Amino acid sequence: MAKMACACGTILRDDDPEASLFLLSSREFDVDLGAVQLLGMARLVLHCPVCGRVWIYWRDGERATEYVPSGQVSEGASPG
Ligand SMILES: [Zn+2]
Numbered sequence: 001m002a003k004m005a006c007a008c009g010t011i012l013r014d015d016d017p018e019a020s021l022f023l024l025s026s027r028e029f030d031v032d033l034g035a036v037q038l039l040g041m042a043r044l045v046l047h048c049p050v051c052g053r054v055w056i057y058w059r060d061g062e063r064a065t066e067y068v069p070s071g072q073v074s075e076g077a078s079p080g
Contacts, residue, residue: 004046004055006046006048006050006053006055007053010051012046013046014046019046019047019048020046020047021044021045021047022038022039022043022045023056028041043058045057051068051069052068053066053068055067
């Protein structure tokens with residue numbers, strides 16, 4: 001299980017059904033494969049419901065790459 005603190009301070013977990021997403025390229029998405037195989041190939045993506053950031057684990061064992069919604073500063077969620 002992956003658990004990390006978003007830059008805004010929110011704790012994100014990969015077992016949170018709302019926050020965890022799976023990323024597959026069109027090439028990887030083979031409809032003949034089973035769900036277990038597809039999930040095994042997919043990259044884990046965590047979406048922060050507070051600030052909207054997306055964190056993508058491009059490679060197993062490496063840190064997630066941060067993606068910040070356009071127009072938002074990287075220091076955290078908007079004040080107030
Ligand atoms: Zn956040």
